[in-house]
Amino acid sequence: MSAVVSPIRDPLITGHKDYHQITEDICAPSERTPSVAWVVSFLIAVSVLAVGVFCILWTIWFGIGTWNLNRTIGWGWDITNFVWWIGIGHAGTLISAILLLFRQKWRTGVNRAAEAMTIFAVLCAALFPGIHVGRMWVVFFFFPYPNTRGPLWVNFNSPLLWDLFAISTYFTVSLLFWYTGLVPDFATLRDRATGLRKRFYNFLSFGWTGAAKHWQRFESLSLVLAGIATPLVLSVHTIVSFDFATSVIPGWHTTIFPPYFVAGAIFSGFAMVLTLMIITRKVLKLEDYITVEHIDSMNKVILLTGTIVGVAYLTELFIAWYSGYIYEQYAFLNRVKGVYWWAYVGMMSCNVLSPQIFWFRKFRRNIALTFFMSIFVNIGMWFERFVIIPTTLARDYLPSSWSYYVPTWVEIGIFIGTLGIFFTLYLIFTRVAPVVAIAEVKSILKTSGDQYAGEHAKHAHKPHSHEEESVAH
Amino acid sequence: MNQFTFPSRARVFLMVCMAIGLVCLGITYVTDDALHTRFWSNLLHNSVFFTGIAFLALFFLCANVIAFSGWYTVFKRLWEAYAQFLIVGLVLLLVIVAGLWMHAHHLYHWADADAVAADEILQHKSAFLNPLNYTLFTVIIVGLWIFFARKIRSISLEEENVDKFDFSVHKRKLRIWAAAFLPIAGFSSAAMVWLWVMSVDAHWYSTLFAWYATISWFVTMLCITVLTLIYLKGKGYFTEVTSDHFHDLGKYIFGFSVFWTYLWFSQYMLIWYGNVGEETIYFKQRLQDYPVLFYANLAINFVLPFFVLMRNDTKRKAGSLTVITIVLILGHWLDYFLMLKPGILHTAHEVLGHDAAHHAADHAHGAAEHAHHASHMVAGFTLPGFLEIGTFIGFAGLFAFFFLRQLTKAPLVSYRDPYIDESLHHHVV
Numbered sequence: 001m002s003a004v005v006s007p008i009r010d011p012l013i014t015g016h017k018d019y020h021q022i023t024e025d026i027c028a029p030s031e032r033t034p035s036v037a038w039v040v041s042f043l044i045a046v047s048v049l050a051v052g053v054f055c056i057l058w059t060i061w062f063g064i065g066t067w068n069l070n071r072t073i074g075w076g077w078d079i080t081n082f083v084w085w086i087g088i089g090h091a092g093t094l095i096s097a098i099l100l101l102f103r104q105k106w107r108t109g110v111n112r113a114a115e116a117m118t119i120f121a122v123l124c125a126a127l128f129p130g131i132h133v134g135r136m137w138v139v140f141f142f143f144p145y146p147n148t149r150g151p152l153w154v155n156f157n158s159p160l161l162w163d164l165f166a167i168s169t170y171f172t173v174s175l176l177f178w179y180t181g182l183v184p185d186f187a188t189l190r191d192r193a194t195g196l197r198k199r200f201y202n203f204l205s206f207g208w209t210g211a212a213k214h215w216q217r218f219e220s221l222s223l224v225l226a227g228i229a230t231p232l233v234l235s236v237h238t239i240v241s242f243d244f245a246t247s248v249i250p251g252w253h254t255t256i257f258p259p260y261f262v263a264g265a266i267f268s269g270f271a272m273v274l275t276l277m278i279i280t281r282k283v284l285k286l287e288d289y290i291t292v293e294h295i296d297s298m299n300k301v302i303l304l305t306g307t308i309v310g311v312a313y314l315t316e317l318f319i320a321w322y323s324g325y326i327y328e329q330y331a332f333l334n335r336v337k338g339v340y341w342w343a344y345v346g347m348m349s350c351n352v353l354s355p356q357i358f359w360f361r362k363f364r365r366n367i368a369l370t371f372f373m374s375i376f377v378n379i380g381m382w383f384e385r386f387v388i389i390p391t392t393l394a395r396d397y398l399p400s401s402w403s404y405y406v407p408t409w410v411e412i413g414i415f416i417g418t419l420g421i422f423f424t425l426y427l428i429f430t431r432v433a434p435v436v437a438i439a440e441v442k443s444i445l446k447t448s449g450d451q452y453a454g455e456h457a458k459h460a461h462k463p464h465s466h467e468e469e470s471v472a473h
Numbered sequence: 474m475n476q477f478t479f480p481s482r483a484r485v486f487l488m489v490c491m492a493i494g495l496v497c498l499g500i501t502y503v504t505d506d507a508l509h510t511r512f513w514s515n516l517l518h519n520s521v522f523f524t525g526i527a528f529l530a531l532f533f534l535c536a537n538v539i540a541f542s543g544w545y546t547v548f549k550r551l552w553e554a555y556a557q558f559l560i561v562g563l564v565l566l567l568v569i570v571a572g573l574w575m576h577a578h579h580l581y582h583w584a585d586a587d588a589v590a591a592d593e594i595l596q597h598k599s600a601f602l603n604p605l606n607y608t609l610f611t612v613i614i615v616g617l618w619i620f621f622a623r624k625i626r627s628i629s630l631e632e633e634n635v636d637k638f639d640f641s642v643h644k645r646k647l648r649i650w651a652a653a654f655l656p657i658a659g660f661s662s663a664a665m666v667w668l669w670v671m672s673v674d675a676h677w678y679s680t681l682f683a684w685y686a687t688i689s690w691f692v693t694m695l696c697i698t699v700l701t702l703i704y705l706k707g708k709g710y711f712t713e714v715t716s717d718h719f720h721d722l723g724k725y726i727f728g729f730s731v732f733w734t735y736l737w738f739s740q741y742m743l744i745w746y747g748n749v750g751e752e753t754i755y756f757k758q759r760l761q762d763y764p765v766l767f768y769a770n771l772a773i774n775f776v777l778p779f780f781v782l783m784r785n786d787t788k789r790k791a792g793s794l795t796v797i798t799i800v801l802i803l804g805h806w807l808d809y810f811l812m813l814k815p816g817i818l819h820t821a822h823e824v825l826g827h828d829a830a831h832h833a834a835d836h837a838h839g840a841a842e843h844a845h846h847a848s849h850m851v852a853g854f855t856l857p858g859f860l861e862i863g864t865f866i867g868f869a870g871l872f873a874f875f876f877l878r879q880l881t882k883a884p885l886v887s888y889r890d891p892y893i894d895e896s897l898h899h900h901v902v
Contacts, residue, residue, distance in 0.1 A: 003898065003900075004894045004895050004897075004898040005895065006543055006891050006892045006893075006894055006895050007638060007891065008640050008643065008644075008891035008892065009541065101724075231731070234735060238735075238739065242742075242743070245743045245747075246742075246743060246746040246747065247747070248747050248748075248749060253743070253747045253749070254680045254681075254743075255679045255680050255681035255682070255739060255740045255743050255744065256680035256681045256684070257680075257739075257743070258681075258735075258736075258739040258743075259681070259684060259735075259736065259739065300539075307656055307659065308659070311659050311660060311663065312680075314660070315663060315680050315683065316680055319678050319679075319680045322598060322601060322667075322678055323678045323751075324593075324594045324597040324598060325751070359652065
């Protein structure tokens with residue numbers, strides 16, 4: 001990371017912080033008694049979670065028949081939600097791994113929460129295969145272990161099995177990555193705590209003392225994990241897309257699916273990071289660490305990935321026509337003008353059209369608008385999966401089996417329940433761990449703090465030519 | 474030395490390269506079959522390859538401007554110079570277009586009225602695949618790219634004259650024009666890949682194809698950047714470019730070689746798994762009649778860079794970088810060869826087969842007959858021959874000659890770019 005920072009860059013830490021203040025500010029939320037807002041939010045989240053648990057138990061007790069899946073539409077809200085959550089789980093590892101490799105300093109403000117969000121989203125996603133197979137008590141059949149059920153079990157040719165490996169690998173590496181980053185910060189909390197709290201953080205921080213050797217190993221491990229995690233960012237949603245694209249169902253069997261699913265996943269992941277960050281920075285008073293500059297950068301990623309997804313949608317439409325294959329053509333006509341046309345409209349308007357406002361800096365830096373857009377994008381990405389799954393299945397080769405599908409209250413309840421799980425975990429996280437990576441933010445203070453960079457920096461605009469290197473290293 | 478002067482020895486050398494190319498093209502034309510298939514396909518192959526490289530230089534430059542990237546600033550003139558080659562690319566492609574209208578070549582199955590009349594699929598596609606569309610898309614889209622290449626270049630040069638802490642040109646002009654180019658490039662490049670490359674297999678289609686072909690260009694562009702920097706440093710220029718810059722370029726080459734493989738695999742695996750005849754024909758043909766190229770493509774463009782560039786030191790040393798980038802440029806050139814030649818040869822067979830009586834004695838027809846037997850080689854198609862390599866040397870010479878001339882027109886390092894200090898102090902490790 002170059003120590004020289006161009007004067008054109010805006011600061012990433014505002015409020016003239018020093019190292020101690022950073023520690024104080026970021027540790028504070030986990031050290032004071034929970035605010036009323038937190039308690040109320042937590043109660044709501046847990047109640048919603050309870051609804052989800054009830055609906056899951058209902059499903060297990062009475063069977064999958066409590067859902068409205070039918071012979072034609074065998075995948076409905078379950079797989080839609082599964083893919084949606086997996087997609088959301090992509091931003092964290094992208095931020096922590098790929099942006100680390102690209103030496104993006106703004107990642108330090110958001111990586112911790114984004115990684116936490118990733119883990120919780122993957123947990124929510126992993127729930128669905130567990131339920132939708134119908135017999136949750138034999139869910140261990142997923143795993144390849146010596147068994148008497150014959151050579152086809154498990155089927156290594158099935159992308160559904162690859163999915164199991166991809167997601168469990170992704171979850172493991174993301175968790176390791178997240179926890180590695182947490183160790184020095186847990187140690188900071190430990191050093192400030194007393195009594196039981198101190199013992200708790202002492203246990204979590206693995207005896208971290210902040211020795212030079214610790215930091216050296218920490219850096220090496222981060223880089224190695226980033227290297228491992230980078231292909232994982234691509235592989236997980238690629239394999240999710242294989243679940244569809246390896247089939248020969250018109251609308252599913254298309255080669256652009258892998259990269260386009262990955263772009264869509266990053267798109268929805270960043271939207272969820274924004275939703276959470278905008279609330280978090282406000283409630284926990286972290287506006288100096290998660291600045292408008294961070295929001296601006298994330299909105300750019302949203303614009304980029306939203307437009308990539310747009311290119312992919314149009315490519316699919318064009319090639320469907322170009323192929324001259326009537327079933328492929330019909331599949332897309334059906335998406336645009338069929339019974340579920342509204343889902344297509346929702347997808348196009350939320351994913352491709354509306355993010356285009358982020359071409360304008362003014363809109364990228366408008367926090368209220370960004371918050372609204374971040375939710376809008378996730379609605380759009382949910383619709384995308386709905387368009388791909390039930391819309392496509394509703395019209396198959398045999399008109400006699402054409403069908404329509406609306407979810408039952410059980411399916412809706414499970415989906416809402418996962419939101420409850422997600423927010424419950426996130427709220428606990430904000431109490432237990434520093435929401436912003438203390439050590440990492442400190443590492444950029446001297447280059448990106450507002451007393452060192454940007455308009456108000458002490459030495460800014462002091463003219464010097466490139467020959468005289470007056471900038472401190 | 475911030476002002477590049479084109480050494481006369483290099484000038485002569487590149488002119489000799491171009492002469493070799495011309496001679497090879499001439500020999501190809503004379504010794505070719507009745508349709509001059511080999512000549513035209515070599516022309517298309519190299520024109521598309523180098524035009525795409527110039528386009529990707531512009532695209533990546535704009536992407537870096539928008540991403541507020543700093544490290545590349547010291548050598549950004551290179552990418553500006555590569556991008557200017559789009560003008561030459563347009564001229565070269567207009568030769569193909571002229572050939573299309575004059576029925577001088579049969580590169581595209583869809584351009585033969587007889588073939589279209591007898592083919593329902595081609596009739597359906599003729600709304601997109603027709604000479605007028607081909608011409609308009611080529612002229613308008615490449616014209617648009619040229620416009621942006623010149624615009625970005627002129628704004629970048631305008632920065633030379635501003636005060637060091639006056640960012641208005643960068644903020645108000647460069648970023649806006651660079652941002653405007655990205656979506657235009659993103660949407661239009663796919664259409665060009667479909668028309669120029671994918672439509673040689675006029676029946677076949679793949680949604681991923683455009684992105685796959687684009688990444689192939691991109692890796693080549695990065696390799697050419699590395700080679701140019703090594704050459705210019707050797708001549709005493711770009712002393713500011715350090716092994717840290719090479720390290721990052723090496724990382725890009727490594728990363729995007731893996732990404733290229735990812736796209737290759739996604740396309741191949743999904744088509745193989747789906748096992749739909751209309752799609753698998755593309756790979757079946759290549760596996761059966763072009764096995765050497767098919768596997769060499771993967772070995773050169775994935776296995777080699779993956780193992781060579783995995784280490785830190787190989788990304789920082791001129792020796793290892795020179796070897797791997799030359800190999801990769803050839804590898805991606807072969808990739809385009811493999812994308813284009815089988816479809817073109819197949820079209821030629823069809824055309825020649827139609828009036829078999831006419832060309833019964835023609836040796837190309839003989840080759841056409843034999844090509845149906847898997848093991849038979851067709852020079853210039855199954856594998857590139859000396860003529861193809863010579864033609865490539867000619868085009869590479871043209872590309873180098875053109876961009877080196879562009880480099881003489883402005884200071885090599887832009888000391889007025891707001892990010893220049895970051896680039897001058899770039900440290901990776």
